[in-house]
Amino acid sequence: MSEIYRIFGSEMSPYSVKARSYFRYKQIPHEWLLRNGEQLEEYKKYARLPIVPTVATPEDEGLQDSTPIMEAMEEKFPGPSIYPDDPDLRFLSQLLEEFGDEWGNKWMFHYRWKREVDQVATAKRLVAEMMPGATEEQMAPMVNQVQERMSGRIGVVGSNETTSPVIERSFKEGIGLLEEHLAHRPYLFGGRPSFGDFGLAAQINAASTDPTAGGILRESAPLVSAWHERMLDPSAEGAFEPAEVICESLEPFLNGPVRHFLTWSAANAEAIAQGSEEMQTEVDGQPWVQSVGGPQKYHAKSLKELRRKFGSVPDSPALTNLLDRTGCLRWLSEA
Ligand SMILES: N[C@@H](CCC(=O)N[C@@H](CS)C(=O)NCC(=O)O)C(=O)O
Structure with a gap:
């Protein structure tokens, strides 16, 4: 069995980046995998909810929610502690x-997602992550879709x-x-x-x-x-x-x-x-x-x-x- 934790995440997802920073600091052996087409089937095996980060443990369990993930890891890997002693x-x-x-x-x-300039820049980056290697032209319809969907979700x-x-x-x-x-x-x-x-x-x-x-x-x-x-x-x-x-x-x-x-x-x-x-x-x-x-x-x-x-x-x-x-x-x- 592999001893490596696998983090399914996104560069755009703060909770994913948070979990990755934690694994790096603790030097817990891990692999960072983008949740895109290539990894989707594997990701789905571990994701109860359709969110990132999702961590696959060496014991083949799926963990979600960055806070309990870090709390569980702190118990398994106590040093260096991220809890102040006081x-x-x-x-x-x-x-x-x-x-x-x-x-x-x-x-x-x-x-x-408030202003157009941010919506467009973010939608482009999200789609580039989902469709690695695609041209601007190939990505354009998806960029529009993401922009529309996400700006409507700001509430x-x-x-x-x-x-x-x-x-x-x-x-x-x-x-x-x-x-x-x-x-x-x-x-x-x-x-x-x-x-x-x-x-x-x-x-x-x-x-x-x-x-x-x-x-x-x-x-x-x-x-x-x-x-x-x-x-x-x-x-x-x-x-x-x-x-x-x-x-x-x-x-x-x-x-x-x-x-x-x-x-x-x-x-x-x-x-x-x-x-x-x-x-x-x-x-x-x-x-x-x-x-x-x-x-x-x-x-x-x-x-x-x-x-x-x-x-x-x-x-x-x-x-x-x-x-x-x-x-x-x-x-x-x-x-
Ligand atoms: N409480 C969760 C929040 C995770 C979360 O909201 N992730 C967002 C990305 S930042 C997500 O997966 N959204 C749905 C999606 O991207 O499909 C945590 O701390 O990990």
Whole structure:
């Protein structure tokens, strides 16, 4: 039996790139396979859901969902750990990972499919990956199809006329705050990558490959740009930093984008629990309205999981006070 893990993914998929960065950092033997025509039959053997990444294990099992994939691998391959030893930092790292997967993905997906220039550039890259070796002419009908289909799906991440300015402001604020935090360290928690780095860097990296978001990043956030690129093949350069230092430096980011994300996530979970078809709330003082469908159920589940993780952190006044000051605590403590 082969000892190699196989990752079926796409260069365009942030969750796939996240999983690949993780396998690289941990030096877990793996093979990266694009899910295109050549691999489709093999991919289908392992994919319960039609998503990437899908990992085929040496035991011939299929794994999906980047977060549980990484958690399962951490148990099998503990070193070098992506969990900071300090329990407060460990939780903050999990919070930032969830933030990246859910809110960072809104940033990325919104910019990717909002404007024509990004739609066209992305559709071309997606089709080139699906049809290796095809000419522009051969690809053109498919490019149009993908552009039409995907731009119509922008609402899936909650992007619409009402929320568009909130998402764009959050992105700009977020990368500005990360730029300050990363002025003093190569990774979010110090000298080595943590759980949170993998989740957040992958979304920002995907955004950076698109014209509009990429332009904003290159112009306004050179350190964030260097970080998300470093995260494609990260290596430990030092230790995780002490909790006091990291908590102080991350406070503005928690108090802005992370608080806004949790406000949204709690309202989403509430709408699902009530069986509503639409959610309405305020994010960053602005109205947020979106329809609630299948993908939002996934978010409600992952918030529940984050709350479970928070519930298992050993009692820590420092962490509780930080989360309280930044307006995050109330959303993490609710049942
Ligand atoms: N929660 C999943 C999300 C995976 C996901 O949404 N993947 C997207 C690409 S980024 C996908 O496969 N979309 C459908 C498709 O490409 O066919 C994870 O963390 O792995």
